[in-house]
Amino acid sequence: xxxxxxxxxxxxxxSVYAIIALGYTMVYGIAKMxxxxxxxxxxxxxxxxxCAMNYLGLPxxxxxxxxxxxxxxxxxxxxxxxxxxxxAAPSLAVLITAIGVSYFLQNAALLVWSAAPKxxxxxxxxxxxxxGGALKIPYVSILTVVVCxxxxxxxxxxxxxxxMGKAMRACSEDxxxxxxxGINVNATISMTFAIGSALAAIAxxxxxxSYPTLMPTTGSMPGIKAFTAAVFGGIGSIPGAFLGGLLLxxxxxxxxxxxxxxxxxxxxxxxxxxxxxxxxxxxxxxYVPEKV
Amino acid sequence: MKIRSMKRxxxxxxxxxxxxxIAFAATVILRDSGGLSRSLTGQLVPICCYxxxxxxxxxxxxxxxxxxxxxxxFMSVGAFSGVIAAMSLQSAIPSDALRLAVAMLVGAAVAAxxxxxxxxxxxxxxxxxLAIVTLAFGEIIKELVNCLLVxxxxxxxxxxxxxxxxxxxxxxxxETEGIAIIKGAQGATSTATISTFTAGFVLVLITLxxxxxxxxxxxxxxxxxxxxxxxxxxxVGLNLTKxxxxxxxxxxxxxxxxxxxxxxxxxxxxxxxxDFNTSILILVFVVLGGLGNIWGSLIAAAALTILPEALRxxxxxxxxxxxxxxxxxxxxxxxxxxxxxxxxxxxxxxxxKEAA
Numbered sequence: 120x121x122x123x124x125x126x127x128x129x130x131x132x133x134s135v136y137a138i139i140a141l142g143y144t145m146v147y148g149i150a151k152m153x154x155x156x157x158x159x160x161x162x163x164x165x166x167x168x169x170c171a172m173n174y175l176g177l178p179x180x181x182x183x184x185x186x187x188x189x190x191x192x193x194x195x196x197x198x199x200x201x202x203x204x205x206x207a208a209p210s211l212a213v214l215i216t217a218i219g220v221s222y223f224l225q226n227a228a229l230l231v232w233s234a235a236p237k238x239x240x241x242x243x244x245x246x247x248x249x250x251g252g253a254l255k256i257p258y259v260s261i262l263t264v265v266v267c268x269x270x271x272x273x274x275x276x277x278x279x280x281x282x283m284g285k286a287m288r289a290c291s292e293d294x295x296x297x298x299x300x301g302i303n304v305n306a307t308i309s310m311t312f313a314i315g316s317a318l319a320a321i322a323x324x325x326x327x328x329s330y331p332t333l334m335p336t337t338g339s340m341p342g343i344k345a346f347t348a349a350v351f352g353g354i355g356s357i358p359g360a361f362l363g364g365l366l367l368x369x370x371x372x373x374x375x376x377x378x379x380x381x382x383x384x385x386x387x388x389x390x391x392x393x394x395x396x397x398x399x400x401x402x403x404x405x406y407v408p409e410k411v
Numbered sequence: 412m413k414i415r416s417m418k419r420x421x422x423x424x425x426x427x428x429x430x431x432x433i434a435f436a437a438t439v440i441l442r443d444s445g446g447l448s449r450s451l452t453g454q455l456v457p458i459c460c461y462x463x464x465x466x467x468x469x470x471x472x473x474x475x476x477x478x479x480x481x482x483x484x485f486m487s488v489g490a491f492s493g494v495i496a497a498m499s500l501q502s503a504i505p506s507d508a509l510r511l512a513v514a515m516l517v518g519a520a521v522a523a524x525x526x527x528x529x530x531x532x533x534x535x536x537x538x539x540x541l542a543i544v545t546l547a548f549g550e551i552i553k554e555l556v557n558c559l560l561v562x563x564x565x566x567x568x569x570x571x572x573x574x575x576x577x578x579x580x581x582x583x584x585x586e587t588e589g590i591a592i593i594k595g596a597q598g599a600t601s602t603a604t605i606s607t608f609t610a611g612f613v614l615v616l617i618t619l620x621x622x623x624x625x626x627x628x629x630x631x632x633x634x635x636x637x638x639x640x641x642x643x644x645x646x647v648g649l650n651l652t653k654x655x656x657x658x659x660x661x662x663x664x665x666x667x668x669x670x671x672x673x674x675x676x677x678x679x680x681x682x683x684x685x686d687f688n689t690s691i692l693i694l695v696f697v698v699l700g701g702l703g704n705i706w707g708s709l710i711a712a713a714a715l716t717i718l719p720e721a722l723r724x725x726x727x728x729x730x731x732x733x734x735x736x737x738x739x740x741x742x743x744x745x746x747x748x749x750x751x752x753x754x755x756x757x758x759x760x761x762x763x764k765e766a767a
Contacts, residue, residue, distance in 0.1 A: 147539075153539060153542075201738055201742070204742055204745070204746065205741070205742070205745055207747070208741075208745035209745075211472070211478065211698050211702065212698065212741050212744070212745050214478075214698075215694070215695055215698045215699070215737065215741050216737075216738055216741040216742070218691055218694075218695065218737070219734050219735075219737035219738035219741065220734070220738065222730060222733065222734035222737065223731065223734035223735065223738065225730075226730040226731040226734060227731060229727075229730075230727055230728070230731065339687075343546070343550075343687065346543065347543060347546075347547065350539070350540065350543045354539065379558075381554060381557060381558050381573065382554055382555070382558065384550055384551075384554055385550065385551040385554040385555060388547035388548075388550050388551050389547075389551060391543070391544070391547050392532075392533070392544050392547055392548070395536060395540055395543075395544055396532050396533075396535075396536075399535070399536055399537075399540060400540075401540075
């Protein structure tokens with residue numbers, strides 16, 4: 120029974136990682152850049168929904184939608200101002216810019232909302248009792264898993280069937296060829312950032328509902344973990360991000376429960392290293408041989 | 412006449428050494444005449460550490476061409492092994508300077524071993540995957556040191572790992588006159604601070620000497636050939652693993668020495684000091700200074716360590732300003748229009764471009 124409850128908390132945490140990792144992986148697939156500011160968008164999403172619910176007294180669903188809107192706009196603006204001028208620049212320059220954006224968001228949040236941690240009110244409270252109270256599943260966990268599954272299915276359908284989704288896949292395959300076929304590459308990349316940021320806002324709300332401390336640095340560690348998850352599953356692959364996130368969450372919860380609380384992150388990262396050594400492109404990633 | 416007949420790279424190297432020596436002399440004169448503020452004087456040793464961290468990371472990122480996001484991990488390994496060495500040799504080597512040198516050597520050696528351990532399997536990966544594994548390595552080191560309990564008494568070193576959080580320094584069973592060196596998450600406390608600015612200066616010179624000589628040697632040319640086109644380099648008979656590992660381990664060892672100096676500069680030091688953000692900070696020095704450009708790394712490391720201090724008048728806004736400066740510099744240096752203007756200003760640069 121104990122095992123089951125650890126497993127459930129692992130799956131719930133993993134679902135949050137998966138949602139964040141989806142944003143990472145989509146942006147990486149198209150723009151071929153590691154968007155280090157992604158984790159901080161989660162934090163902004165958390166704060167916006169917090170303010171909407173606690174200061175303005177809006178219902179939680181409105182808070183979530185507001186957070187998604189703000190984050191979407193923020194993501195598109197960041198892309199337009201900071202990343203678009205660097206399309207042709209070396210990838211390290213883009214990476215450093217993304218780090219600059221990450222510092223900017225964290226410090227702006229520090230000024231606006233101060234360093235003192237805010238206690239987040241979960242969007243739903245209470246838990247489901249099973250087996251006569253032996254197993255308690257928080258409703259938040261159930262919601263997180265359901266939301267993650269819905270997003271996953273919707274996103275797969277979107278990229279496979281819609282016109283925009285096809286354009287995205289074309290861009291990630293070959294930007295030049297996509298442009299020749301009449302695809303607006305810049306608009307497609309902006310769209311990807313918009314979707315990724317909206318997902319980050321949802322992840323922020325869910326993350327803060329499970330772990331209710333909100334600080335300007337809240338997004339960093341989940342961001343790094345989700346990035347790891349994306350690489351774990353094979354960066355650029357949507358099912359890979361889902362699988363990677365889920366596995367990472369479960370491994371982390373199990374390591375915390377059974378091996379060591381202090382070394383949980385190390386175990387997660389050690390598993391990642393082993394997986395990458397065996398499968399250098401991640402679990403579901405495609406290995407592209409280098410042409411001479 | 413003689414200077415003109417020198418090779419271009421030799422001339423640049425000499426200027427770099429000379430620049431460092433002059434900067435050192437000027438700083439010492441300024442410090443002794445009271446021209447430096449207190450906070451800046453305290454920053455002198457860290458600046459030297461960051462300079463040599465930046466130069467050593469430039470070896471991995473600029474010259475070897477592999478992105479490493481865990482350079483602070485090697486610094487951490489060097490710092491804590493250096494602190495352990497210095498504290499346990501306190502009675503054996505009374506001279507502070509000698510003990511510092513030994514500690515830095517120990518730090519470099521342990522970090523080099525860590526470099527071999529992490530480098531051998533990982534350098535087979537490419538690009539962003541290598542980056543994420545080095546990131547993971549940095550985080551693992553941080554957590555391991557957080558669990559580490561080390562004490563020293565007349566019977567030798569005592570080491571324990573605090574895996575579940577229920578052990579403390581008392582569990583090491585130290586003799587009464589024994590000293591606790593590393594106390595888990597509290598880190599190294601009450602370390603005797605023996606680092607000096609002169610030692611930092613020597614470290615920067617040694618780092619420069621090692622990296623510049625490696626760069627201009629046969630091995631260095633092999634490493635750069637691997638960076639530019641690994642398949643072509645392999646097909647002319649260069650051993651990919653050997654040269655990659657050579658650069659990576661050298662870089663790790665130099666970072667370890669810098670870490671030891673850094674660790675012995677503060678009486679209290681936590682593993683969380685060497686986290687992902689520190690790795691990124693050093694990467695920022697390297698990229699802003701210019702990939703493969705050694706003196707650029709030196710200047711960027713010094714300038715960016717002083718900048719947050721100089722921005723102190725903006726108080727709360729200083730990190731915000733720092734972030735904006737970072738983004739703007741990246742945008743401006745990669746602006747095609749600005750680049751072409753700059754290259755027209757420097758007559759030598761356009762020729763180089765054509766040759767490449």
